[in-house]
Every structure is written in C-alpha cells, then in structure tokens.
Amino acid sequence: MAASIGAAPCRTLFRRSCGKRLSAAWGLLGGARGLVAQGETHLGFQTVPEAEKEQRVYQVFESVAKKYDIMNDSMSFGIHRLWKDILLHQMNPYPGTQLLDVAGGTGDIAFRFINYVRSQREYRLRQKLKSHQNLSWQEISKSYQEEALKPLGGSQVVICDINKEMVKVGKQKAQLLGYTEGLSWVVGNAEELPFDDDKFDIYTIAFGIRNVTHIDQALQEAYRVLQPGGRFLCLEFSQVNNPLISRLYDLYSFQVIPVLGEIIAGDWKSYQYLVESIRQFPAQEEFKAMIEDAGFLKVEYRNLTAGIVAIHSGFKL
C-alpha cells in the first residue's frame, strides 16, 4: 500500500486538474438538484461553497464517529444490518477476491465480507472432502492444514475512509470482534483514491457516496481502481416511490431522527444534515445514468424496503 501511495501523487495531480474542469462545467450547467451558483454545492438543504463541503462533512462524521453504530441501529431499528447482509449476498464474493470498501468507516461491510468468505470456504472444503471418498488420512490432514494457513483463501479487504475518527473506531471494533487478518485500513479521499489502476475486484461504498462532494469523480476513481471485469456496488438511501410510505418516511426522518440524534449522540445538526442529504441525493434512475457515464456497463439497481435504500451494481467490462 505504501508503494502505491508513493506512485499516486503524479496521477492525483492529473486527476485534480481534470476534476476542476469537470466540476466547473458542472457548476455552470446548474448542478444536481435545484439551482446552485457556480462553485457551490449542497450540504443538506443549505448551499455552501464546494471547498467547504468536504470540511463540514468531515466535522459531521468526526463528531458522530463514536456513536455511529448505535445511532444506525436505533434509526433504522436494526434493519441496516439486513441491508448490508443483502448487499453481501448480492456480491457473492469468490475466494481470492480483493475488496475495496470506500467510506467503510466502522467496517460493517468488511467484517461481513470476511465472515462470508470464511463460511463459504468451509462449505467448499466440506464439499470437496465429501466428493473424494477415498482420501487417506494424510491427505485429509493436509487439506485441513492448508485451510488453516489460508483461512480466507487469499481474499483481502482494504477499508478506505476520509475520516480518521471513523477509522479509529473501526480499528477498535475490529480488535474487539477479533478480525485480525485480511483487513487493511487506509485513510483516503474517495475522489482521489491512493491506489494504483486495475487493482481491485470489487469496489463497494455503503451509505457514503452521498457525502462525497463530486460524485462523478468518485465514480471515475472507482472505475480506475477496478480490474477489467470488476464490480462496483453502491448501497445508498434513495427515493421512495410509494406515496403513502413516502409520507410516513418523511415524517419519521424529519421529526424523529434528529431528536434521536440529540438524545443518543447529543448532536441534532449532524442528523439533520443526514436526513437532508438523503433527500438531495439523485434518484435511482439518475444515479444509474451517472454510473453509466463513468463507464460501467450492465448497470442495474435493486430497491430494498420499498425504495428507502437501493443497491446499484455496475461492471467494468
């Protein structure tokens, strides 16, 4: 990882100048939702200069980092665990997969990935032993030894987050839960990833991409670091189509969640920002178009919980 960071500067310079051109033109054409002036973007329902958004979002997550998991559970009644499980199930990683989890903060996706790979590997080993009925004792013990040496089958996950506090909380959680191998933690910006081209098999970003200032740049970075054939998966809050559920959801979001934020985490404003940023994020079809613009093919999305959350998937082919 250190070597790739060293090689990154020249590439990041190019990327930044390219990004400025694109973002300026983007600002010219009126921005994502509603009208923003050139060089400005949304921070929830406020309008702020682009340069400021990154800093403000950093502060938001710095302040919520310690209570992030508890708040997730209380806001979604624990359903966020199901969403993340469904994401892993859709991913169906094969042994030896290199996963990059961006905005992975407290490591939920990464830990689930490791669990999945481990259980799959055990299952496959059992199947293999079942099919070879005439193995000698030496062969059986050798296969168990191999399994002990490489319990993950070569799969690895790199967790990248821009916020040092979130990474710290994530590392503590990993130690607590006993995840020692197959994990790497990197502090980096999704718009300028400190990795080489064509490195990863799967890129996931769960509930992180709406906090990125330039979503298109993040998508292009995702395209860059993925191998040919690699998969982009994004789990994110999205627009609800059903009008009844939409009304209930809006009521819940704006009346209940900031209050919970104040009670549990002592931070009303951060959770106000959270629910506002969900409303500002593009809808399913629009986000799918953005992913296709970055160059991904076979882009599909799947609504979970009536559209409250959507999983977008694309391939670099």
Next chain:
Amino acid sequence: MATAVAALGGLRRASWRLLRCPAVVRCHLYSSQRTFRASAVVSKISDEQKHEPPSSSSQQHFETYPTGDQPHQEPRASRPSYTGHGGEESEDYESEEQLQLRILTAALEFVPDHSWTADAVAEGAKSLGLSVAAAGMFNSDGSELVLHFVSQCNSRLSELLQQDQKLVQLGQAEKKKTDQFLRDAVEARLKMLIPYIESWPQALSILLLPHNIPSSLNLLTSMVDDMWHYAGDQSTDINWYTRRAVLAGIYNTTELVMVQDSSPDFEETWHFLENRIADAMNMGHRAKQVQATGEALVQGLMGAAVTIKNLTGLNQRR
C-alpha cells in the same frame, strides 16, 4: 420545480456525454492495455466460438469505451436469448451479451471441477483475464451456465444435421430411414453430454427449477422440432404434435438412462434408445390397427342390430 429539476437533470446528462470527449483521451490509455490482453485472449477462444467476428478484436475493444454509450440507451440490458443463436450484433464492437457468452463458454472447462455453479463461472472469467467479480453478472445458482451449454449443444446438433442433409442432397450419402435417422440424431446429441456426465444430474435439477422451466422447455421443444424437420416431417395435422411429444419423451428417458449407465461406451443407453424408437414406430402401426379393428367391430354391431330389428319385425312400416 419538479419539471425544472427534471429538465436540468436531462441537460446535465446530455452535457456529460459532451464532456466525456476529453475523458476519452485518458481512456485510450486504458483501452490500449486491454486491447493487448483482449486480442491475445480472443485469438485463444476464436476457434471455439463460432458466432463472433474474431479478427477485428483490437478494433472492437478500442471502440468499446467511447461508444460505450449505445448499449445503455437501450432499455435495461436484456438477457441473452437462449432460443436463438445468442446476441449477435451488427456493429463491430463486442456487446455485453457477446462477452457474457464468452465467459460462459470459458466456464464450461471448469465444470468438471466445480459443477454447475457460480464458481465455475468465476473461474471462467478468471481464465479470460477478467476479475472473478464478473461472475456477478449471472445468476448465482449457475442456471445461465447450464442453459448456455444446452443451447450450444442444440446449435451443434443443428449444424450436424444440416451437414448430413447437404451430403444427402449432393448424393454422397444414402438417405436414412426415419427410425435410423432419429436414432442417430438422438445418439449424437446425447454424446455431447459425455464430457459432463458426472455432473449432469445437477444440471438436470437446475433445468427443472421453476424459474428455469420456460427456458429449458423452449430449448427442448426447439431441439425436437429440429430433429423432426431434418427427418423430413411435413405433417400438418395432429401428427405434428404427437411426433414431437413422442420424440421428446424418448429423448428424456434415454437421457435419464444415460446418467446412471455404467456400461462401457454407454452401450446400454444406445440399446435402450433402439428399443424405444422401435416401440414408437410400432405404436404408429398398432394405432392404425386398433382403429381398423374398432371400425370393423362397430360395423359388425350395427349389422347385428339391423338383423335383429328385421327379425322382430320392428322395421316394417304398417
């Protein structure tokens, strides 16, 4: 407000397409790397794949990125059709469907080791130089792999039958009788299963999954139709249906016998097939016999009834 937002969204998307022109310069760097890999890979597989234009591979991949827009503007990528000959495009670049077919064909090599699962597809993608995550494009239960294989076998059978027909037309071979022809056709088709016969029961079970039944039924009926067509069936009545139903039954039962056959070179299976076809042929004769007998019987009964009426005097008009 909503319409303004929508209009802005559309305008933004249009501007994205324009703005990608400078981005294309960057992409040529990527695609040049891929062309090398891709051309090496395509030359390896081109002799196996019959449906692709193999020569202009470097051209294809070079144009894939800038013209990558076109596939997206269609409605959400349609699954490759299993009833025809795969997604053949008239354009010169490789579409998603063609790439999917290539991955599935490469995955067939790994089926003996991994059976008909997503693992085999992942290994197939790896062998083509793609990431193993490309297997995520397919169903995670391996159905698309099995359906692709069956469709491929059916195409091969069609070609074989067509070649034989040409030979007969050119006069270089004798025209076979129907039962011999059908026997050879079914035998040729079943012999294509021999490399995968160990894992074929799993494939059969996948084909019988409810969401796969429409496709697998489609494949079976088109194969049976092909066989009868080349056997020279031109019936236009109920025979059309009965013949195909009977042949489908023969094929399925022979397939099941083959799966558990352990005789050398599957002799038992071919023996069974011979008997079933003989039965089917005889059935035709027997049906006619039964009908003739039935008619004769009915006429006899009518005659007896008239005689009795005459004897009892019921027929006289007074």
